[in-house]
Amino acid sequence: MSLFYVDKKAQDNGDHEVHTATCTHSPGVKNCDPLGYHTACSTAVNAAKEIYPQSNGCYYCSYSSYTSEDK
Structure with a gap:
């Protein structure tokens, strides 16, 4: 299980990256919203996507x- 965050600032293509x-x-x-612990990305x-579609x-x-x- 890993702790994940999503970037508050969208990239040029509109994506909010999950890290x-x-x-x-x-x-x-400071620049991310917490997503909690997940077993998979x-x-x-x-x-x-519930925060940033x-x-x-x-x-x-x-x-x-x-x-x-x-990609």
């Missing part, structure tokens, strides 16, 4: 839920 608490590409806890992304997994820490067209 694990230990991700080195996260914008930091997919459930964390689903939780993020256009959410996506981080390429680096949540790759299995990374669905950007830039």
Whole structure:
């Protein structure tokens, strides 16, 4: 189980990225909304979509839920 956060600031394409608490590409806890502990990044992304409908997994820490067209 990992602790997840979602970036408050959208990327240029409108996605709000979901990160694990230990991700080195996260914008930091102050710039994220907490999503709690999840066993998979997919459930964390689903939780993020309740806050920000256009959410996506981080390429680096949540790759299995990374669905950007830039993939």
